[in-house]
Amino acid sequence: MSIIPLKIHTGLLHDENAPLLRDNLMLSVRFYSLLFSALLTFPALAAEGLAPLHNLNLAACIELALKNHASLAVSDAMVEMAEAQYQQAMSAYWPHVTANSQAQHLNHDVNFTMQGTTQLPTSNALNAQLSQLGQTGIALGKALAQPIPINMNVKLFDRDLLMSSVNLTYPIFTGGKITALKNQAEKGKSVAQENRRKTELEVIRDVKKYYYGVVFAQQMEQLANDTLERFKLLEELTERLFKSGSMKVKKTDYLRTKVTTSLTRSILLEAQYARDLALQALSNAMGLxxxxxxxINPENQAHYLPTELARLVETAQQFNPDLQQLKFAIEASESKITEAYSGYYPAIGFQGSAYTVQNSYQSGLTNANNRDGWTVGIGLQWNLFDGFETTNKVSYANAMKKQLLNQQILLDQGMALQIKQQFLRLNSADQQIKSNEEATGFATENRILNTHAYQEELVETKDVIESQIVETFAQSAVYRSRYELNLAISGLEYLVGSNIPELK
Structure with missing residues (x-):
């Protein structure tokens, strides 16, 4: 913030009214310093947007922001990702079917080679039959009892082989793992949806904040302009009285009015700058x-002020997106425990397959009976000992749930404190508006009386200037109190997660 340096002729310091002049100038400097600080409450922000937009009310600004702001597109993408993860988890309830095909060419035919001897089994019935043949039968029986040499080289299939199969697996029992994964994905989708709602609430809060900032800046600009016009009239009146030879209006009074007018003109320029800055901040909040x-075209809005703090806290428990996200995270942690416990149980599944083998060789392994076929069966896998991995997974999941439960306690307390702070801020601003409006009425009446009295040379110039400044100060206090009230309401609505009028 910068204040224009005051250049006062040194001769004025020897005037008999110099102390009054210095006091008046110090009062003016303090007032304008305060007015400067009020005008410079709007941050300079970069922005993105569309086409020229004029005379927008608050509802139109919010509607445009919800359509254009990039953060909402990011949140929408996160919701889509969570939905895809949920559908991915649901796929475990369906059978999985895979098709495999493999073609290969070997450098030689595959043969089965066998060398050695074999022994025919003995049979009492056969020996009895051979003994009836006499010596010939006995000799034949002895020959059959001897080891028979074998030397075989059998071709199994050709070098070119094509094998194709279709396989099916379906889980029958997983110890609750599939259900737990599905529940976690479902809670993750709910968390993403609450995060999207939180982003929307943040956009609405920011739009309201900067919209009310523009309204405040425009009011301060108009106030500075009205004050400047009054001081111009006072300067003309003082100049006329001074040049007409008035005994009560001196040169110091004339210079005092000119200094005050110049300062007010500077304040008006600052107010115009603050208005442009506030519009730029609003444009950024709208994604323009x-x-x-x-x-903008501000509308007079009647605010509903809540009177029950406990109801606000209770509503936040149901609608605040941060609290809701944490609740879903706790529910997901319970499913995480179930998933960890599934390691103690066996996994049972149904398996089936159908296959075909293509080979130019019609015998061996690729004969007509072996070329096509199918299999069905039940599979079981049970980790009898995994080095306490499952036990530690269960302990980790339980500790995670405990951590989230403690975080919920802290968040509940912190949220209640924030709501109470905004509630107190709202009530304070409401009371200040009433007091400041009353003070403005008195200040306006005081200014009018002093102006009329000044025309009749019944009061001094410093009294008229002071009455003008006090009225402007009182009116600016009204505008600031209304601005604080609007900020408190928008902040409270963001924390509660719902519009205040809906709580009626």
Whole structure:
């Protein structure tokens, strides 16, 4: 913040009214310093946007922001990702079917070779039959009892082989693992949806904040302009009285009015700058372009002020997105424990397959009976000992749930404190508005009386200037209190996660 340096002729310091002049100038400097600080409450922000937009009300600004702001597109993508993960988890309930095909060419035919001897089994019935043949039968029986040499080289299939199969697996029992994964994905989708709602609430809060900032800046600009016009009239009146030879209006009074008018003109320029800055901040909050032309048309809105703090906290427990996300995370941690416990149980599944073998060789392993076929069966896998891996997974999941439960306690307390702070801020701003409006009425009446009295040379110049400044100060206090009230309501709505009028 910068204040224009005051250049006062040194001769004025020897005037008999110099102390009054210095006191008046110090009062003016303090007032304008305060007015400067009020005007410079709007941050300079970069922006993005669309086309020129004029005379927008608050509802139109919020609607445009919800359509254009990039953060909402990011949140939408996160919701889509969570939905895809949920559908991925649901796929475990369906059978999985895979098709495999493999073609290969070997450098030689595959043969089965066998060398050695074999022994025919003995049979009492056969020996009895051979003994009836006499010596010939006996000799034949002895020959059969001897080891028979074998030397075989059998071709199994050709070098070119094509094998194709279709396989099916379906889980029958997984110890609750599939259900747990599905529940975690479902809670993850709910968390993403709450995060999207939180982003939307943040956009609405920011739009309201900067919209009310623009309204405040425009009010301060109009106030500075009205004050400047009054001081111009006072300067003309003082000049006329001074040049007409008035005994009560001196040169110091004339110079005092000119200094005050110059300072007010500077304040008006600062107010115009603050208004442009606030519009740029609103444009950014709406997701518009930095070079977008924007103007608003404020509407008089009647605010519903909540009176029950406990109801606000209770509503936040149901609708605040941060609290809801944490609740879903706790529910997901319970499913995580179930998933960890599934390691203690066997996994049972149904398996089936159908296959075909293509080979030019019609005998061996690729004969007509072996070329096509199918299999069905039940598979079981049970980790009898995994080095305490499952036990530690269960311990980790339980510790994670405990951590989230403690975080929920902290978040509940912190949220209640924030709501109470905004509630107190709202009530304070409401009371300040009433007091400041009353003070403004008195200040306006005081200014009018002093102006009329000044025309009749019944009061001094410093009294008229002071009455003008006090009225402007009182009116600016009204505007600031209304601005604080609007900020408190928008902040409270963001924390509660719902519009305040809906709580009626």
């Amino acid at each position: 372009n930095w070079d977008n032309s924007l103007s």
